[in-house]
Amino acid sequence: MKTDEGWIIFITGMHEEAQKDDLQTAFHEYGEKTAFQDNLNLDSRTSCVKNNLSPCSNPIAEVVNNSIPSEDSKNARKIRKSIIGQRKNAKKFTHTLNISRMPNLTGIDPDETITVRPTVAVLSKEKSVSGLDCCPSSTSTHVSQQNNNSSYHTVSDIASVSEDYWDVGDPTFICGRCGANMWYEERLKKDRKSCMPEFGLCCSNGKVQLPLLKMPPNTLLQLHDNSIIRSQHFLRYIRTYNMIFSFTSFGARVDGSVNEGSGPYCFRVGGQVHHLIGSLIPPDSQSPKFAQLYIYDTENEIDNRLGFLSPANNEDILDPDIVKSLKEILDKPNSIAQSFQYARDRYKEDSFNGVKLRLIRKHGSDGRVYNLPSASEVAALIVGDIDNAMGDRDIIVETQTGLLQHIDVKHPLYLGLQYPLLFPYGEDGYRDDVQRTSTSRGSTNPRSTISMKEFFSFRLQIRSGESQVLHHSRKLFQQFLVDAYTMVEYDRLNFIRHNQNQLREELYKNIIHAWNQGEDAAARTGKRIIIPSSFTGGPRYMAENCKDAFAICRWAGYPHIFITITYNPKWPEITRFLKARNLNPEDRPDILCRVFKFKLDQLLHDLKKEHVLGRVNAYVCTIEFQKRGLPHAYILLFLHPSNKPDSGLDIDKLISAEIPNRETHPALFVAVISYMMHGPCGPNNYKSPCMKEGKCSKNFPRVFVPVQLSTMTDFIITREEIMG
Numbered sequence: 136m137k138t139d140e141g142w143i144i145f146i147t148g149m150h151e152e153a154q155k156d157d158l159q160t161a162f163h164e165y166g167e168k169t170a171f172q173d174n175l176n177l178d179s180r181t182s183c184v185k186n187n188l189s190p191c192s193n194p195i196a197e198v199v200n201n202s203i204p205s206e207d208s209k210n211a212r213k214i215r216k217s218i219i220g221q222r223k224n225a226k227k228f229t230h231t232l233n234i235s236r237m238p239n240l241t242g243i244d245p246d247e248t249i250t251v252r253p254t255v256a257v258l259s260k261e262k263s264v265s266g267l268d269c270c271p272s273s274t275s276t277h278v279s280q281q282n283n284n285s286s287y288h289t290v291s292d293i294a295s296v297s298e299d300y301w302d303v304g305d306p307t308f309i310c311g312r313c314g315a316n317m318w319y320e321e322r323l324k325k326d327r328k329s330c331m332p333e334f335g336l337c338c339s340n341g342k343v344q345l346p347l348l349k350m351p352p353n354t355l356l357q358l359h360d361n362s363i364i365r366s367q368h369f370l371r372y373i374r375t376y377n378m379i380f381s382f383t384s385f386g387a388r389v390d391g392s393v394n395e396g397s398g399p400y401c402f403r404v405g406g407q408v409h410h411l412i413g414s415l416i417p418p419d420s421q422s423p424k425f426a427q428l429y430i431y432d433t434e435n436e437i438d439n440r441l442g443f444l445s446p447a448n449n450e451d452i453l454d455p456d457i458v459k460s461l462k463e464i465l466d467k468p469n470s471i472a473q474s475f476q477y478a479r480d481r482y483k484e485d486s487f488n489g490v491k492l493r494l495i496r497k498h499g500s501d502g503r504v505y506n507l508p509s510a511s512e513v514a515a516l517i518v519g520d521i522d523n524a525m526g527d528r529d530i531i532v533e534t535q536t537g538l539l540q541h542i543d544v545k546h547p548l549y550l551g552l553q554y555p556l557l558f559p560y561g562e563d564g565y566r567d568d569v570q571r572t573s574t575s576r577g578s579t580n581p582r583s584t585i586s587m588k589e590f591f592s593f594r595l596q597i598r599s600g601e602s603q604v605l606h607h608s609r610k611l612f613q614q615f616l617v618d619a620y621t622m623v624e625y626d627r628l629n630f631i632r633h634n635q636n637q638l639r640e641e642l643y644k645n646i647i648h649a650w651n652q653g654e655d656a657a658a659r660t661g662k663r664i665i666i667p668s669s670f671t672g673g674p675r676y677m678a679e680n681c682k683d684a685f686a687i688c689r690w691a692g693y694p695h696i697f698i699t700i701t702y703n704p705k706w707p708e709i710t711r712f713l714k715a716r717n718l719n720p721e722d723r724p725d726i727l728c729r730v731f732k733f734k735l736d737q738l739l740h741d742l743k744k745e746h747v748l749g750r751v752n753a754y755v756c757t758i759e760f761q762k763r764g765l766p767h768a769y770i771l772l773f774l775h776p777s778n779k780p781d782s783g784l785d786i787d788k789l790i791s792a793e794i795p796n797r798e799t800h801p802a803l804f805v806a807v808i809s810y811m812m813h814g815p816c817g818p819n820n821y822k823s824p825c826m827k828e829g830k831c832s833k834n835f836p837r838v839f840v841p842v843q844l845s846t847m848t849d850f851i852i853t854r855e856e857i858m859g
Contacts, residue, residue: 300802303708303733306597310334312341315596320733337596343589344503344572348602351559352464358457359607361717365457372452373556373611379440379453380461382426382471382552383410383542385614393762399721401763402613408621410553411539412530415478415492418537426532426552429475430482437462461556470507470561471551474514494530496546502569507560513548544587544622554615557605565590565622587626591619595725609722616724631666638667684755684771691753691773695780696789698770700738701761702731703810724764731766742772748789749778792837 306316315337322332323340333340350356358369369376378385387404394400415430417423423431428439437458444452465472478492493515498508530540530548542549550557550564558564569585597606605612631638668675688694703709704720708730713720720727739756741747753773760766780786795803816823816831825832 300707301734301737303730305708305711308332308334309599310337313338313344313593313596314598314600316598317596318729318733320736321729336592338593339571339589342571342573343585343593345569345585345590345593346504346507347598347600348558348562348594348605349507349560350602351604352468354460355464355556355559355604358460359604365454368454369457370609373608374614375444375452376457376461377554377556377611379428379443379458380465380555382429382475382555383412384425384539385553385618386411398763399719400610400613401721402610402617403764404617404621408618410542410549412532412542412552413539414533414536415482416535418535426475429472430479433479464559465555468560469555470510470513471548471555472561473510477510477514490534492532494532494546494548496529496543497568498547498563498566502563502566503572507562508547513561544625549622550615550618553618554611557608557611557615559604587623591623606723607716607718609718612722613724627670628666631670632664635665638665680757687753687755687773694755694771695774696748696770696772698738698742698772699767700735700770701767702727702765704765705809706730706734721763728766735768739770742770746778748772748774750775 303318303320306318308317308319308322309315310317311331312334315334317334317337319332321334321336322329323335324333338344357363358366360366361370385408387408388406390403390405393403412426413424415427417427417431422442423439424443428436428443432439437455440458440462441453441455466476474492474494478490481490495513495515498512500508500512530542530546532540542552545565545567547563547566548561551561555561565587567584569590571583571585594605597603605615608615666673666675668679670676704727709720709727712726713723735756735758739754743751743754751772752775755771756768758766758768774780780789794807797804813825813833813835814820814823814831816825816835820826821829823831825835
């Protein structure tokens with residue numbers, strides 16, 4: 136295959152007449168297998184070289200399993216024996232083969248020669264392409280960014296490592312289990328540079344299997360196209376449009392103060408998040424809301440939805456044409472809307488007369504295969520008394536009451552009722568009866584069903600052939616992420632609440648009883664729920680980590696270096712990813728956190744293993760999130776006594792508060808000017824966030840000093856010389 140750099144060939148087999156020594160020594164040892172072993176994977180989507188074996192996914196594996204014909208197994212055993220014999224003696228080198236000895240490959244001149252390297256086979260043209268330690272296999276695939284429809288057809292570097300910047304590349308590796316697009320740095324075994332990495336973030340290495348989301352109607356896809364004014368308006372107010380079509384209300388204390396100013400949008404809530412649903416018909420003298428809009432006065436449904444907001448903001452926010460288009464989208468394919476339409480038809484016939492709507496929790500289909508329930512599986516009309524055989528967590532929507540019901544987070548319709556624009560077909564959300572797929576023998580994990588965290592980890596990944604409406608919903612996607620996080624937290628806390636006996640709560644109760652002797656306050660009565668230290672963010676978790684940090688200080692002394700690393704929305708990896716999808720950094724906070732984790736891990740590796748600042752005896756690292764959700768980390772380094780900075784001159788060798796020279800360090804100069812300059816503040820800008828009582832709270836401008844100074848009452852003054 137031809138690329139800008141030349142011809143690239145994936146050698147997945149070998150003709151029987153070719154000399155074995157030419158190929159076997161062209162691949163070097165990595166781990167426990169050779170590259171040639173892994174490249175005996177024949178795939179129908181690749182243009183590979185047949186080795187006179189019957190088409191199979193792995194000839195060597197099938198020889199072991201006795202699953203190929205005997206006439207082919209003899210040749211396969213011979214190949215396997217030759218590979219194993221040469222594995223330990225294989226070395227890295229460049230070798231040249233004559234392509235005329237190989238079968239005809241489409242698009243390649245037989246008179247050309249190819250250069251076989253330890254990584255890939257590159258046809259000798261103008262350039263050579265360096266790639267992975269071996270060629271792609273069926274477990275995970277590295278695909279081209281230019282043409283994702285043609286898999287297994289090009290190789291690029293894992294990361295473009297340059298002198299000035301470490302680029303982790305793009306998410307072009309395809310998980311062989313679920314098909315998710317992943318970064319190479321997200322592989323499970325990071326100590327090995329393999330071309331067949333296994334990933335756990337997306338599907339727990341194949342243990343989680345869920346059906347893909349169906350492609351949405353074309354009208355909804357056009358509304359997510361940010362190239363026209365109509366779609367830009369829709370995306371700007373997408374949370375409002377989703378709210379007027381949702382079946383349940385979003386109950387939480389939404390903090391709008393965080394969006395004051397000109398910064399990026401951030402969705403932040405406080406308190407407990409809950410979804411509520413009312414009755415089928417609104418009480419007398421009240422206008423319909425949420426699910427009631429699907430039943431009551433449907434002749435004026437569009438006007439009722441437009442009047443759902445306050446009259447002062449209605450005309451300026453919602454577009455009647457968009458509301459009409461969304462109504463047509465949800466009326467036909469959405470199974471939840473169809474269930475409420477059945478109730479509407481019954482209401483028109485006899486005004487209900489005691490009819491109730493039952494939202495069914497248990498679905499009979501397998502959640503690993505089906506997620507599009509029919510209207511009969513979603514809800515059922517109940518006439519008269521409630522059936523005693525009804526499920527414990529089924530939701531009964533009464534005919535006409537002024538009460539609200541809480542939807543359980545484990546109900547399959549929890550997400551579909553709240554986010555009809557994200558799940559236009561009424562797809563199932565999390566179900567606690569979805570079984571895990573066994574991928575290895577002798578697993579010690581007693582859990583047989585997928586967890587809520589695993590469910591959302593699967594849903595948040597990008598896959599070819601799956602609907603991308605969820606990932607392109609901008610502000611609504613932020614709300615979905617916050618809602619998903621609260622669901623996972625609730626599930627974890629609920630498990631702790633009902634498994635107190637396994638946490639040995641009696642050990643805590645004795646201490647609490649000793650503390651409470653003589654106490655008669657009402658706040659100290661009732662049943663206590665002990666949150667263990669394994670719960671992230673809990674009080675015992677924080678106290679345990681704090682004591683661990685104190686123990687490190689007691690052993691290693693005071694820390695010597697304090698480092699802060701902050702996420703940068705202009706990292707090349709982020710800009711490439713967002714530009715290809717016409718998104719902004721705040722639209723994909725999950726991608727921001729993933730890339731930040733790559734950078735943090737690499738920084739810690741450079742500090743601990745490469746000793747860029749000296750030998751490190753110990754370190755403490757914590758990750759926090761800023762006001763608008765951007766992650767940053769604080770790192771404390773405990774250096775070896777031989778590398779401990781003892782004077783201001785030693786500190787000046789490690790850090791610098793000066794603007795780099797533009798001529799000698801152009802890249803560093805641009806980085807400092809763009810991201811590390813404070814202000815303007817003071818007389819130039821009294822409205823700067825750092826201004827407190829008419830002066831800069833960060834003590835800018837600083838004093839120019841030739842050598843770093845340290846005082847007992849103020850911050851350390853770093854060296855800053857006046858630049859000419």
